[in-house]
Amino acid sequence: MSPHSPIIIEAGRTEAQYWQDLWRYRELFYFLAWRDILVRYKQTAIGVFWALLRPFLTMLVFTVVFGRLANLPSEGNAPYPVLVFAGMLPWQFFSNALTECSNSLIENTNLISKIYFPRLIIPASAVIVSFVDFLISGFILLGLMAWYDAVPSWRIITLPIFIAIGFAAAMGSGLWLAALNVKYRDFRYVVPFLVQFGLYISPVGFSSAIVPERWRLLYSLNPMVSVIDGFRWAIIGGDVQLYWPGFMVSFFLVNLLLISGILNFRKVEKTFADII
Amino acid sequence: MSDTVVQVNNLGKTYTLRHQPQRYTALRDVLTDSVKTLGRSLRQRKNVFRENQNQETFWALKDVSFNLKAGEVLGVVGRNGAGKSTLLKLLSRITEPSAGRITIQGRVASLLEVGTGFHPELTGRENVFLNGSILGMSRVEIRKKFDEIVAFAEVERFLDTPVKRYSSGMYMRLAFSVAAHLDAEILVIDEVLAVGDVNFQKKCLRKMEDTSGKDGRSILFVSHNMGAVKSLCNSAIFLEKGQLIQHGTTDAVIEAYLASGEDEDSSQGEKKWADLSKAPGNDEIRLSAVRLLNPDGKIQSSFDPAAPITVEIDYCLFKKVSGFRLTVEVSDLSGVILFASTDHATRPPDSPPGCYRSQCHIYGDLFKPGLHYVAIAIDIPGFKVILAETKFLSFFIESAGQHGSFLPESWPGVIAPRLSWELTTLDN
Numbered sequence: 001m002s003p004h005s006p007i008i009i010e011a012g013r014t015e016a017q018y019w020q021d022l023w024r025y026r027e028l029f030y031f032l033a034w035r036d037i038l039v040r041y042k043q044t045a046i047g048v049f050w051a052l053l054r055p056f057l058t059m060l061v062f063t064v065v066f067g068r069l070a071n072l073p074s075e076g077n078a079p080y081p082v083l084v085f086a087g088m089l090p091w092q093f094f095s096n097a098l099t100e101c102s103n104s105l106i107e108n109t110n111l112i113s114k115i116y117f118p119r120l121i122i123p124a125s126a127v128i129v130s131f132v133d134f135l136i137s138g139f140i141l142l143g144l145m146a147w148y149d150a151v152p153s154w155r156i157i158t159l160p161i162f163i164a165i166g167f168a169a170a171m172g173s174g175l176w177l178a179a180l181n182v183k184y185r186d187f188r189y190v191v192p193f194l195v196q197f198g199l200y201i202s203p204v205g206f207s208s209a210i211v212p213e214r215w216r217l218l219y220s221l222n223p224m225v226s227v228i229d230g231f232r233w234a235i236i237g238g239d240v241q242l243y244w245p246g247f248m249v250s251f252f253l254v255n256l257l258l259i260s261g262i263l264n265f266r267k268v269e270k271t272f273a274d275i276i
Numbered sequence: 277m278s279d280t281v282v283q284v285n286n287l288g289k290t291y292t293l294r295h296q297p298q299r300y301t302a303l304r305d306v307l308t309d310s311v312k313t314l315g316r317s318l319r320q321r322k323n324v325f326r327e328n329q330n331q332e333t334f335w336a337l338k339d340v341s342f343n344l345k346a347g348e349v350l351g352v353v354g355r356n357g358a359g360k361s362t363l364l365k366l367l368s369r370i371t372e373p374s375a376g377r378i379t380i381q382g383r384v385a386s387l388l389e390v391g392t393g394f395h396p397e398l399t400g401r402e403n404v405f406l407n408g409s410i411l412g413m414s415r416v417e418i419r420k421k422f423d424e425i426v427a428f429a430e431v432e433r434f435l436d437t438p439v440k441r442y443s444s445g446m447y448m449r450l451a452f453s454v455a456a457h458l459d460a461e462i463l464v465i466d467e468v469l470a471v472g473d474v475n476f477q478k479k480c481l482r483k484m485e486d487t488s489g490k491d492g493r494s495i496l497f498v499s500h501n502m503g504a505v506k507s508l509c510n511s512a513i514f515l516e517k518g519q520l521i522q523h524g525t526t527d528a529v530i531e532a533y534l535a536s537g538e539d540e541d542s543s544q545g546e547k548k549w550a551d552l553s554k555a556p557g558n559d560e561i562r563l564s565a566v567r568l569l570n571p572d573g574k575i576q577s578s579f580d581p582a583a584p585i586t587v588e589i590d591y592c593l594f595k596k597v598s599g600f601r602l603t604v605e606v607s608d609l610s611g612v613i614l615f616a617s618t619d620h621a622t623r624p625p626d627s628p629p630g631c632y633r634s635q636c637h638i639y640g641d642l643f644k645p646g647l648h649y650v651a652i653a654i655d656i657p658g659f660k661v662i663l664a665e666t667k668f669l670s671f672f673i674e675s676a677g678q679h680g681s682f683l684p685e686s687w688p689g690v691i692a693p694r695l696s697w698e699l700t701t702l703d704n
Binding site (some may be wrong): 008009011028034035038110111113114115153224269271 | 314366377380395397409
């Protein structure tokens with residue numbers, strides 16, 4: 001074992017070893033995520049199938065309501081179910097991650113009050129768990145595309161970029177809410193509302209092309225708009241257009257959210273054990 | 277190279293007390309409070325940002341300094357709320373100090389609770405990995421020690437059973453076993469030995485003693501169990517009201533701790549109330565003094581296990597009281613009531629006004645070593661309580677031995693009476 005440099009604990013000291021610690025505790029990160037995934041699929045009778053069923057049913061409902069009843073247009077020549085699913089995939093990831101992340105600290109109270117580790121691990125591993133669900137439900141999309149014979153273009157290789165943006169958006173807002181949730185428990189009630197509300201103001205069931213041109217920049221203030229649009233752009237291909245000014249706005253906002261989320265989290269993190 | 281592994285300098289920690297019954301802050305209250313404060317200060321033209329009257333700063337730990345050397349086992353003793361847990365939390369970096377500095381040389385593993393992070397749905401095997409990583413072990417390390425951990429806990433057969441189906445004993449054994457195999461240079465332990473059956477406790481103590489001798493591991497050990505502190509620690513510190521009162525050899529510190537008593541002078545062996553009007557009781561009966569006596573009639577608070585103890589109670593009646601009784605109740609450090617005794621049957625039904633002295637004789641060879649509390653109560657059964665049982669005195673029983681074993685081992689049970697044994701050879 002390498003010789004340790006002494007650890008110094010002092011009032012108000014921003015630990016220089018924080019990021020180093022984060023690396024040292026990477027296995028805990030892995031184990032926490034592993035625990036949550038294991039427990040999740042152990043407790044449900046239908047296990048992994050649940051991760052597939054939920055988005056699939058939602059997709060059916062949205063296709064019927066928006067595609068058939070409201071008769072909204074699809075994007076390019078994509079079948080409506082593919083359009084819906086390409087939007088729902090990132091949205092469900094975002095909303096699950098946000099919910100799990102904001103509750104993660106409260107749910108791990110016993111760990112926080114008894115053991116030291118960089119607290120950032122907890123919300124981060126919560127997001128990872130949602131990410132696993134996301135990957136699983138991604139298979140439905142593959143199935144849908146095979147069913148409709150939709151071959152993706154070269155743009156599919158840019159998908160990881162949009163996944164990363166979605167990840168950052170979930171993480172950024174999740175960190176804010178997680179930290180606030182420790183101090184003000186009423187945020188517990190805010191999150192489900194936020195998620196439900198978000199579903200309607202994000203282009204999940206419809207294409208954001210139906211939003212009037214002059215409102216689109218404003219619409220892009222919702223960072224998930226660009227993530228969803230990006231998903232469609234990358235997956236559906238063809239003549240789907242990406243609204244670049246909006247994308248830049250979202251991209252900027254997501255970064256701001258993530259960075260401020262981390263900074264705020266780091267600032268209040270030290271008090272968690274005292275107030276949780 | 278200095279062999280000091282933990283250096284604590286003027287350490288302090290404050291908490292903000294809110295005089296509100298809530299467990300946590302609700303944003304709603306913060307908003308309404310600030311509106312209220314704003315309204316009040318507008319009316320009174322005072323500074324909006326003045327200190328909230330509902331808050332008070334409280335030093336849970338103040339100006340604490342000590343060193344822990346490599347291989348040293350340091351006991352931390354003190355009453356509830358003395359700051360022991362706060363100290364451990366600071367050392368294990370769970371919370372941040374408000375003042376002072378701690379310098380740590382090496383890896384710290386803290387055991388503030390056994391089985392932190394155990395998940396009931398997961399199997400024993402899964403929990404070993406999870407708990408191990410929570411306590412700071414790497415995966416490779418856990419895999420290497422896995423068999424040892426499981427063998428130590430004696431749960432081999434139940435490895436693939438979810439721990440929710442474990443008996444509480446198995447659960448604790450497994451949890452403790454993981455902790456006992458930690459490889460840190462510095463171990464911070466809080467009261468965790470208070471769990472599990474006695475045999476397993478002994479095994480754990482031995483395991484920790486082993487490791488502490490072998491690889492120079494340093495241990496900081498908090499416990500209410502003076503026996504454990506005495507047998508494990510080379511030295512000890514005594515905390516009271518957040519301050520370090522004494523740092524020295526284990527025996528000296530334990531003595532100081534016990535002498536400090538529950539509140540001011542409960543272990544002086546005597547408690548007197550000079551001003552009778554403020555003494556415990558009501559306008560019918562009040563105590564004037566309580567004391568513990570040895571067989572020679574001397575006031576004492578530390579006894580040999582074999583010595584009988586007399587509880588003497590002086591009290592005054594201000595009017596004629598019918599049908600009341602005195603009760604003496606003895607409890608141990610963990611709060612278990614060992615027994616209670618009353619004079620009800622031996623007392624005449626009516627007592628005229630005046631001052632009295634009652635003595636309760638407790639025979640020797642009864643208590644286990646350690647600290648005990650004596651509570652006194654006065655009531656008229658079925659009618660009213662004149663003095664609810666209150667712990668006025670405490671006494672310490674020195675060294676073991678009376679339970680019949682000649683080995684200096686810890687012994688199960690809350691009391692250790694000397695009973696008579698008889699041996700007869702039978703003709704076959």
